[in-house]
Amino acid sequence: MLTLHSFVISHFSEKIRWTLGACGVPFREHALTPGLHMTMTPFIGRRGSSVPIITGDGLRVQGSDRILRRLATRGLIDSLLPDEDEARDELLVAAASHEALGQAVMRAAYAPLIGDPATVLRLWTLAANPAQVLVLKSLMPLLLPMFRQRFRIDARTLAQARNGIETTLDRIAERRGNRAYLGAAFGIEDLTVCALLAPLAGPDAHPLYGHAEFRAVAADAVAPWTRHPTLVWVRDVYARKRGAEPADSALVMAAARL
Numbered sequence: 213m214l215t216l217h218s219f220v221i222s223h224f225s226e227k228i229r230w231t232l233g234a235c236g237v238p239f240r241e242h243a244l245t246p247g248l249h250m251t252m253t254p255f256i257g258r259r260g261s262s263v264p265i266i267t268g269d270g271l272r273v274q275g276s277d278r279i280l281r282r283l284a285t286r287g288l289i290d291s292l293l294p295d296e297d298e299a300r301d302e303l304l305v306a307a308a309s310h311e312a313l314g315q316a317v318m319r320a321a322y323a324p325l326i327g328d329p330a331t332v333l334r335l336w337t338l339a340a341n342p343a344q345v346l347v348l349k350s351l352m353p354l355l356l357p358m359f360r361q362r363f364r365i366d367a368r369t370l371a372q373a374r375n376g377i378e379t380t381l382d383r384i385a386e387r388r389g390n391r392a393y394l395g396a397a398f399g400i401e402d403l404t405v406c407a408l409l410a411p412l413a414g415p416d417a418h419p420l421y422g423h424a425e426f427r428a429v430a431a432d433a434v435a436p437w438t439r440h441p442t443l444v445w446v447r448d449v450y451a452r453k454r455g456a457e458p459a460d461s462a463l464v465m466a467a468a469r470l
């Protein structure tokens with residue numbers, strides 16, 4: 213069986229979690245604790261420290277777009293792709309083109325929290341055991357400045373991130389027009405865009421991003437766009453397509469601790 217190594221709060225992990233669920237691919241989720249993950253992910257994925265990573269069934273793939281390609285090659289995500297080879301490749305390239313959106317959402321969501329270590333600790337320890345909580349708490353004064361520097365969360369990059377998000381929200385709305393999806397049917401690009409925007413959209417159908425506590429934490433970051441047609445669309449797609457998480461999933465258990 214596949215294992216998805218994730219953070220429960222990671223939207224790039226949500227992209228793969230949703231994909232596997234939507235395609236009926238059996239998997240278990242190994243939810244790591246942000247901040248402490250760096251002692252494990254370089255050895256699990258061998259391409260740096262980031263999640264998501266997929267292992268099992270002969271696979272060891274790190275990076276959500278690389279994961280999608282490998283799953284596609286194995287014919288595991290056919291229901292989110294067109295039949296013809298060329299069109300499949302084009303759609304995977306289109307999905308991968310939203311990497312910058314994911315990074316911008318990450319910066320915009322964390323920027324208001326960087327001066328609030330208690331909230332960051334709460335979000336990062338949603339899947340942690342008590343010992344990990346203690347260790348992370350003691351490391352916070354060291355980790356937060358490192359995190360801020362490594363992911364370049366400063367006034368200039370925040371302004372760029374917010375501009376990028378706004379442009380993308382408008383562009384997606386324009387491209388979609390009155391259609392239900394970006395393509396002729398729900399596909400991997402729709403899922404990618406919706407997963408990467410979900411921390412801002414706060415869809416009811418997502419146990420964590422739709423949780424009142426999470427929405428309150430994200431409120432500052434989302435404020436200008438709460439009613440933007442693209443975020444309204446994301447909530448709608450989640451309602452129609454996301455499917456329920458199993459009651460014993462890492463995500464549901466994390467949401468119960470929020």
Ligand SMILES: N[C@@H](CCC(=O)N[C@@H](CS)C(=O)NCC(=O)O)C(=O)O
Pocket residue numbers: 219221222223224225261262263264274275276277311318
């Ligand atoms: N391009 C990567 C981006 C993944 C990414 O930025 N993941 C974040 C969590 S949302 C992460 O793991 N950050 C911690 C790190 O890089 O060590 C992908 O598509 O998987």
